[in-house]
Amino acid sequence: MSVATREREAALEALVDGGIDPGVMVVGTGVTNLPGTVHLTRHAMELGCRACMVLPPFYFKDPDPEGLFRYFAGLVERIGDDRLRIMLYHIPQVAGVGFPVDLAARLHTEFPEVVVAIKDSSGDWANTGSLFCIEGLTVYPGAELPLLEALDLGGPGCITATANVNAGPVAEVIRLHGSGDRQAAEAAMVDVRAYRMVMQEYPVIPTMKRLLALRLDDPTWATVRPPFLPADEAAGIRLEERLAAL
Structure with missing residues (x-):
């Protein structure tokens, strides 16, 4: 808004x-x-x-x-x-x-x-x-946390803000579940869940925009409007390192 x-x-x-x-x-x-x-x-x-x-x-x-x-x-x-x-x-x-x-x-x-x-x-x-x-x-x-449960009930997937920065692994869970390999989907879901739990520790919108600015090497992505405050660049770099270590 x-x-x-x-x-x-x-x-x-x-x-x-x-x-x-x-x-x-x-x-x-x-x-x-x-x-x-x-x-x-x-x-x-x-x-x-x-x-x-x-x-x-x-x-x-x-x-x-x-x-x-x-x-x-x-x-x-x-x-x-x-x-x-x-x-x-x-x-x-x-x-x-x-x-x-x-x-x-x-x-x-x-x-x-x-x-x-x-x-x-x-x-x-x-x-x-x-x-x-x-x-x-x-x-x-x-959100992606209940993704497997939703897929089990016939849902097509999820609509989640963190797909802006982690879409591939979320899509892979959906693909594996759709192929009938639920065990592999469960295994893939471990990393997806861990990623989401880390992201939930931060203000989601400013943080995602900072990550995109770093990944795309374009600082304009980090721009936000009040009442949001921009995420600190150094903190964004530390978060990126933390996510990469998952």
């Missing part, structure tokens, strides 16, 4: 203009109000993006689930396009508002071809497991 609306649009347009296939992009378009969410969602669709990941309106806390349902029903109605695909974004510890399991089920039942997935970043495996009981809804945990 540190990026203005026009900046978000410009960044997405630059990716598409740069040759990235919009058909593989899932774009975050949820803001605090319905008109703004409609605007960003429509922009992503006009560029041909595969889906939009949408937060609940999060300024007013403890909303009635019926109000949240009407918000998303309004989004679907205002977009009015059969191509629309929505992934619900459940991260209540950050947004202050989430999707109760019953609401996620209702939205998927009412709009089965539109509300097709949910990212559960709550860190509550009991909640994630309950979401897997919603028939036809694709569920992604929002």
Whole structure:
């Protein structure tokens, strides 16, 4: 939420203009109000993006689930396009508002071809497991720690911030599990889990940006906006050495 609306649009347009296939992009378009969410969602669709990941309106806390349902029903109605695909974004510890399991089920039942997935970043495996009981809804945990459990339940993978700096090993766990070699997937998961546990000791966004700045030899990657503070370069180097030793 540190990026203005026009900046978000410009960044997405630059990716598409740069040759990235919009058909593989899932774009975050949820803001605090319905008109703004409609605007960003429509922009992503006009560029041909595969889906939009949408937060609940999060300024007013403890909303009635019926109000949240009407918000998303309004989004679907205002977009009015059969191509629309929505992934619900459940991260209540950050947004202050989430999707109760019953609401996620209702939205998927009412709009089965539109509300097709949910990212559960709550860190509550009991909640994630309950979401897997919603028939036809694709569920992604929002971190790699429960990746094997999610794969066992038929999930396609996870959507995790640390994939920005450790995507290959996470993808390898998914590949091994998909090949039927769960023992090898479990072995690969040991390093993935260790990497994540180290990263969780640090402010995730500034730290990942510092690591990318080091790896790409481009200091602009370390730039953050307040209230974030930039991660120290020397600390980033020490962290990189620690990660390499895993």
